[in-house]
Amino acid sequence: MDYEFFEHKADQGIRGFGNTMEEAFENGAIALFEIMCDTSKVEPKKRVAIHVSAASLETLFVEWLNALLAESDVEGMLFSRFKVEIKKEGDKYTLTGSAAGEELDGDKHYVKTEAKAATYSGLKSGEKDGKKFFQCVIDV
Amino acid sequence: MKFVEKEKFVWEVPKEGDMLVPARVYADETIANHLKAELTGEWSALRQLVNVASLPGIQKAAIAMSDVHPGYGFPIGGVAAFDVDDGVITMAGIGFDVNCGVRTIRTPLKKEDVEKKKEELAQKLFEHIPAGLGSTGKLKLDENQIDEVLIKGSEYVIEQGYGLPEDLEYTEEKGRIKGADPSNVSHKAKKRQYKQVGTLGSGNHYLEVQYVEEVFDEKAAKVYGLEEGQVVVSLHCGSRALGHQVGTDYLQVLEEASKKYGIPVKERELVSAPFQSPEGQKYFSAVNAAINCAFANRQVLNHLARESFNDVFGLAHEEMPLLYDIAHNTCKLEEHEGKKLIVHRKGSTRAFGPGRKEIPKAYRSIGQPVLIGGTMGTHSYILHGTEFGMKEAFGSACHGAGRRMSRAKAKREWWGESIQKKLLSQGIVVKGHSRAGLAEEAPGAYKDVDRVVNIMHDVGLARKVVKLKPMVCIKG
Numbered sequence: 001m002d003y004e005f006f007e008h009k010a011d012q013g014i015r016g017f018g019n020t021m022e023e024a025f026e027n028g029a030i031a032l033f034e035i036m037c038d039t040s041k042v043e044p045k046k047r048v049a050i051h052v053s054a055a056s057l058e059t060l061f062v063e064w065l066n067a068l069l070a071e072s073d074v075e076g077m078l079f080s081r082f083k084v085e086i087k088k089e090g091d092k093y094t095l096t097g098s099a100a101g102e103e104l105d106g107d108k109h110y111v112k113t114e115a116k117a118a119t120y121s122g123l124k125s126g127e128k129d130g131k132k133f134f135q136c137v138i139d140v
Numbered sequence: 141m142k143f144v145e146k147e148k149f150v151w152e153v154p155k156e157g158d159m160l161v162p163a164r165v166y167a168d169e170t171i172a173n174h175l176k177a178e179l180t181g182e183w184s185a186l187r188q189l190v191n192v193a194s195l196p197g198i199q200k201a202a203i204a205m206s207d208v209h210p211g212y213g214f215p216i217g218g219v220a221a222f223d224v225d226d227g228v229i230t231m232a233g234i235g236f237d238v239n240c241g242v243r244t245i246r247t248p249l250k251k252e253d254v255e256k257k258k259e260e261l262a263q264k265l266f267e268h269i270p271a272g273l274g275s276t277g278k279l280k281l282d283e284n285q286i287d288e289v290l291i292k293g294s295e296y297v298i299e300q301g302y303g304l305p306e307d308l309e310y311t312e313e314k315g316r317i318k319g320a321d322p323s324n325v326s327h328k329a330k331k332r333q334y335k336q337v338g339t340l341g342s343g344n345h346y347l348e349v350q351y352v353e354e355v356f357d358e359k360a361a362k363v364y365g366l367e368e369g370q371v372v373v374s375l376h377c378g379s380r381a382l383g384h385q386v387g388t389d390y391l392q393v394l395e396e397a398s399k400k401y402g403i404p405v406k407e408r409e410l411v412s413a414p415f416q417s418p419e420g421q422k423y424f425s426a427v428n429a430a431i432n433c434a435f436a437n438r439q440v441l442n443h444l445a446r447e448s449f450n451d452v453f454g455l456a457h458e459e460m461p462l463l464y465d466i467a468h469n470t471c472k473l474e475e476h477e478g479k480k481l482i483v484h485r486k487g488s489t490r491a492f493g494p495g496r497k498e499i500p501k502a503y504r505s506i507g508q509p510v511l512i513g514g515t516m517g518t519h520s521y522i523l524h525g526t527e528f529g530m531k532e533a534f535g536s537a538c539h540g541a542g543r544r545m546s547r548a549k550a551k552r553e554w555w556g557e558s559i560q561k562k563l564l565s566q567g568i569v570v571k572g573h574s575r576a577g578l579a580e581e582a583p584g585a586y587k588d589v590d591r592v593v594n595i596m597h598d599v600g601l602a603r604k605v606v607k608l609k610p611m612v613c614i615k616g
């Protein structure tokens with residue numbers, strides 16, 4: 001899996017890698033849902049659309065993750081597959097994407113901890129071993 | 141950076157550079173040394189506190205309690221008070237779980253009564269209290285009803301049958317803080333909350349059945365209606381998804397506001413707006429709405445706990461009066477020494493001393509109960525607020541044990557099932573919805589709560605009344 005966790009005293013940092021920034025965003029989303037469940041058990045039965053924008057790519061990453069958390073609550077779903085397209089429009093970045101998953105089932109999905117929000121803490125992007133990465137701390 | 145012990149357990153970074161006031165930490169040498177060591181790393185609570193000390197309008201000192209650890213731009217265990225006219229409101233000083241707090245309910249039962257039916261009670265509570273990821277509450281609300289929750293807090297859910305009218309007297313702000321404006325809370329935030337009122341959540345949130353193991357102050361214990369061996373129920377949770385979304389929404393708003401009003405952002409999350417600005421006022425009204433949401437949430441859980449005890453012990457709801465409900469993630473308008481201030485407490489409990497009109501009449505002679513949650517399997521404490529604490533720390537104290545180990549590390553060192561077994565051997569029945577969650581919350585992942593509380597007591601910010609020992613613990 002192309003993501004990793006890093007340590008933060010009270011909470012959990014996540015880092016998504018990819019050959020493109022879109023892939024890094026998608027893998028970051030998998031890391032987010034790995035805090036909450038075993039994503040390998042979540043079948044992509046239903047897909048929801050996500051649309052967010054932000055002034056920078058880094059804050060767009062946080063917006064993306066928070067939009068996923070909100071959808072997860074509202075729809076009562078967990079997600080395991082993600083698609084992201086990022087464009088620059090004027091002085092803003094916009095993300096058009098989607099998340100696929102299914103209704104939350106505590107036993108089937110081996111649920112873990114709830115994630116409250118993606119934060120600006122530890123928010124960073126860069127390159128490591130030839131891959132792009134985006135990271136931030138998740139308040140759990 | 142100079143960090144010196146001014147008096148026993150009182151450490152300060154004197155005012156220097158951009159700081160408008162000193163940064164003060166209530167700590168013993170071990171905690172102070174830990175804070176110093178942290179300065180070289182990426183996450184430093186002391187650096188965060190020094191940054192807070194430079195925010196416009198800050199009064200007296202940026203303060204951190206003995207449970208201090210790094211937060212998001214503002215340390216957990218932190219207190220900062222600002223002038224209402226010249227000061228700021230900062231998102232970092234409130235966090236994503238607005239009005240996370242603790243509620244303690246008295247019972248007429250003794251330890252022995254519960255001991256006999258401990259397993260049955262644990263099972264009942266586990267089934268009856270919605271907890272863990274994806275759990276939904278008994279109340280299913282639409283947007284209009286959510287607006288009522290945001291305006292009326294506990295009052296609304298009591299009207300719906302979830303509690304007793306007298307519970308309001310024993311809730312901070314009587315369960316309904318003024319100044320909540322639901323129109324400043326996003327549709328998304330409300331929608332996330334439709335099914336979450338009356339849910340415990342997960343992470344460090346819990347419901348515990350505890351007994352009074354030790355009484356330190358007979359007089360105060362009597363005022364609070366507590367005696368040795370008596371059983372109480374404590375629950376720890378906050379405003380759920382609505383509060384998280386309010387935080388998320390206003391992080392962007394306040395980031396823009398910091399730029400607009402030229403407030404230096406020293407750490408990315410330490411964003412703020414002048415309190416009197418349109419952005420500041422909007423955020424404040426949304427925070428008040430989320431505060432009410434959390435009061436309502438804990439009120440419903442209180443009712444469910446009473447129902448469980450009624451089932452197992454046949455107790456009437458009136459036999460389980462609310463001792464107190466107290467917030468530890470808030471910013472509130474308060475008057476201190478004749479001055480109107482906006483007081484932020486992030487992981488810090490309000491601890492008002494005797495005589496304050498904000499606290500229930502029954503407690504006014506000795507000060508409000510200060511409910512300090514331990515961690516799974518460790519002690520909790522009830523202290524009382526003091527006159528000294530009013531002068532020194534805007535009537536505030538610590539809120540819990542404070543983490544000392546990351547969740548990932550805790551998970552590596554412990555596993556949920558072994559913790560359950562270990563605690564059972566100590567007489568504590570733990571029921572959790574997630575084994576990984578249990579491991580993350582292992583007692584060893586936290587600072588020693590006894591030490592944290594003793595610092596508060598010795599300094600005099602709050603004084604120990606009773607020590608509680610858990611018997612049953614329900615985790616998300």
